[in-house]
Amino acid sequence: MYIPTKYLEEDWEEVAYLIKNYPLATVVTSFGDEGIIANHFPFFFKEDKETGKKYLIAHIAKANHQIPSLKENDDVLIIFQSHNTYISPNYYPTKQETHKFVPTWDFASVHIKGKSKLLDDFDFVRSQISALTDQQEADRDDPWKVTDAPEGYLKVMQKAIIGLEIEIESFQCKYKFEQGMKRKEVDGVIKGLADDNLPEVSNLTVTANARAEIKNAEKQ
Template sequence: MYIPKKYNEDDWDQSAFLIKNYPLGTIVTVEGDGIIANHIPFFLKVSDSGKKTLIAHMAKSNHQLPSLKSNKNVLVIFQSVDSYITPSYYPGKQETHKYVPTWDFASVHIHGTSKIVDDFDFVRNQLNLLTDQEEKLQKKGNSVWKVNDAPESYLKILQKAIVGLEIEVESFECKYKFEQGMKKNDIEGVVSGLVVDGKNEISRLTVEANARAQEKEKNKNIK
């Protein structure tokens, strides 16, 4: 992934944030006849020793399955919400007009080794972990749904059609592109403009990314 230095996030916590908050990943593999890509939700597991693993489930009929059985070259992409950034957001535009549109987003590329896990308990555990993670995010007042709320006989029938997937994380590249490097008043203009346009989530990401950038710069100067 192309990552200018000012947009690079080498702190794993920021990658984990993207995976947990935007769990629908794009999984990419290469076979003899070309590239295969699919979109499936993942759950991130981190062991006490620090081992990082992405787990998911896929349909047994998915044509990508053979390329995931034992593959040391798998790519999974996660991406935040994104937005077009109009030059009108920047206060500096009124002074020089030397501004053009851009697009802000965050993304992490996970590189790892995959294996298929055709095991009932593994799949059920993955379903429970992902469901519980997402149900916690539902609006207050809604009842929290559990996998075992569905009849067990029904769940077993559905599980026969899916298989588990495990990807051990080997490396990652993470990019947060949220106006870092711009003048303070222009960053503030983007933050405010996004809120006015109802894009509160990406406005918040812009604030947080620039706070981290400022902290990094401060620590660099101290050293």
């Protein structure tokens, strides 16, 4: 992934934030005559406290054509992306004076490379479904639990899916939210996004620039 230095994010906590808050990822593999294959799966992140190894876990349909390329594959690419949006030149206060601004597009993304394996294991799949469900339901007043569904029904549904585990090997992370612009312009973008009812991207712009300011201060 192309990442100018000002947009480079090396803090794992920011990667974990993207995985948790934007769990639907694009999974890219290559397999024989099919060539490049891409599908979209929601993942749950887990870490082995004893070994420190990090994993992405999911479940996928047994009928999915990508399954053969996910069996013991050491070269899988997983892409997570935040909310993203067009940035209007009108957000920049100085635009009214100079008109020397053009549109851009702001987003955060992480590319993870890892080793995949499939697990046709009842307990693994049930645990993954429960973990992801609990994460996504956590902020609801009356969170739904997997155990709310009849066990017989769950078992029938579960027969159609298989577990996927990807051991994380490396990552590249990009947070592109106006870092490097003058504070006046950054504040204009933050306000413009909020006014346009894009609070998620506005908040990401706030936090990304706060981290950039701390990094710059540490260098001085």
